[in-house]
Amino acid sequence: MNEPLQTVLAKEAAAHNMWEKDDTILVAVSGGPDSMALLHMLHGLSQEQGIKLVAAHVNHGFRVQESAYEMETVQSFADSLGVPCESVVLDMPTYIEENRLNLQAAAREKRYEYLHRIAVQYGASRIALAHHADDQAETVLMRLIRGAGLSGLSGMSSVRREKNMQLIRPLLRMNKSDLLRYCEEHEIPYCVDSSNLARYYFRNTVRLDVIPYLMQFNPQLPQSLQRLAEVAGAEDEWMEQQAAEWFDRIVRCSEGECQVECRELSGLHVALQRRLIKLILNYLSRDSENITYGAVETMRLAASTHAPATWRMDVAGGIRCLREYGVMRWVHMIAESPTASHYNYVIEEQSEGRIEASPSGWSFRLDWLAAAAAKPSSRMEAYFDVDGLIFPLHVRNRMPGDRIHVLGLNGSKKVQDMFVDEKVPPSRRELYPLLCDGEGKLLWIPGIRRSTHALAGSGSARVLRITALNE
CATH class of the missing domain: 3.30.465.60 (Uridine Diphospho-n-acetylenolpyruvylglucosamine Reductase; domain 3)
Known part of the structure; x- marks a missing residue:
């Protein structure tokens, strides 16, 4: 003998931790048999489970007379159960025309916006939605037709977090026929949405035409699609966990x-x-x-x-x-550094301290020495014979046609080619600092190579040591 649907719902809620004692749950009620059955079942469990309920209904304004009747039916049923009910009438046709939006996407956006607002107003931590197993099968098939991957094939989740609110779907394992029978057994009033027969909606075409046609080849197609969603959902969740671990790691x-x-x-x-x-x-x-x-x-x-x-x-x-x-x-791209504008920091003879080439993220420490005390310890350090320099020196970023007479090589070489040889990332090249003298001769590409100009040696009376720091 099959279990009562209310018991099935309670087990599903416990399996997915859909709520806790003393939680307030906002129930989205359209007036159709699914959501009316959901409200009735949750109300039957509310005392035993220690939960409080609030019903919410959205009239989108598409079907004037039908929609008005649906709103009245929901309000009356909620009142009979003693459940507070909030409702709103939206002018979606005008909103969609003014903003040139997709009808169903715009309706969903406004509906969820209202549900979240009412949930916050009542201090609800969950929003209960009445999607059932047939909806899940339709969703999976629609996504399959459109070319979804594993995440899409997992369908709708039983519990999902959105804007600091838990969206729960307690009916995902129940079939539409079972919910209709439940409404009949408990004399629950409900409305039939005439737009559910309109084939210009993709979902309606899938439900009314595609699934019945495919069931000729597999009479259990809805159940197969539901199982696919469960399997894909579990594997998708595992893959997400694996990806999150690697994200943190690398x-x-x-x-x-x-x-x-x-x-x-x-x-x-x-x-x-x-x-x-x-x-x-x-x-x-x-x-x-x-x-x-x-x-x-x-x-x-x-x-x-x-x-x-x-x-x-x-x-x-x-x-x-x-x-x-x-x-x-x-x-x-908002955070990405813009294309570099030209910068130029001047080093006068006997300038002291530190030069901050802020746009590049580099700085340069200047030390004036009596003689060449040592050779550079790395490419981040350079020694210059002061008497061979033409002041003022300049720390600037590159300009078109920049070339340097590289120490140890015959002739000159383009700075661009030096950057390529040294594998300087393209995004860093425009801001990369260069040191040149008062006549524009390039003396040093910090961290890469220096030129043949103003070499310091044993005969140098005065020496300028420049240390580059890339922070």
Whole structure:
């Protein structure tokens, strides 16, 4: 003998921790059999479970007379149960026309906005929605037709957090026919939405035509789609956990930016690579949901061994993806440094202290010595014969045509080529500091190479030591 639906609902709620004692739950009630049955079942459990209920109804203003009757029916039924009921009448047709929005998306947006507002007003921590197993099957098939991945095939979740509110769906394991029978057995009034027969809605076409046609080949198709959603949902949840662990392990994040080593990303299983990229995009932007599979795949392949060493791509949500040699970077373009304007810091003869080249993130410490006490300890340090320098010196970023006479090489070399040889990321090149003399001769590319000009040696009477610090 089948269990009563109210018992099934209680077990489903316990299995997914849908609520706790003393919680207030806002029940979204459209007036259809599903939501009216949900309100009735929750009311039957409320005393035993120690929960308080509030009903909320949204009249979208599409079907004037029908909608008015639905609102009245919901209000009357809630009153009969002693459940507070809030309702609102929206002018969705005008809103959609003025903003040129998709009808169903706009209605959902306004409906959820109202539900969240009423939930906060009553101190509710949960919003209960009446989606059932048939809705789940339709959702999975719709997403399959549109080309969804594993996350899409998992369908609607029993519990989901949205805007600091838990959305719960206690009826996901119940069929529409069972809910209709429940309404009949308990003499629950309900309304039938005439728009559910309109085939210009994709969901209606799937429900009325596609599923019945496919059931010729599999009479248990709705149940099969529900099982697919459960299996995909469990595997999707596990994959998300794995991706989150790798995110914490290998992704370095700062304000408006995430970085990961190419070898670490490409070393993961391909499924984790895609998940990790999506996590990074979601971390940086709330508008990344529309990023396509193709875009994710392009970014993933850009990290591979055979991909170009430098590469960039603008993706949805205001995010720019760059490969800079061995590093993949995702930058929110609002936070990305703009194309560098020219900067120039002057070093006069006998200037002391420290020069802060702020746009570049570099600074330079100046030490005036009586003689060349030592050779440079690294490429971050350079010694110059003061008598061979033409002052004032300048710390500036590069200009078109910059060349340097590199110590140890014959002739001069373009600074751009030096940057490429040293694998300086393209995003850093415009701001990279150069040291030149009063005539514009390049003396030193800090951290890379210095020129043949003003070399300090044993015969130098005065020496300027400059130490570069890249913070």
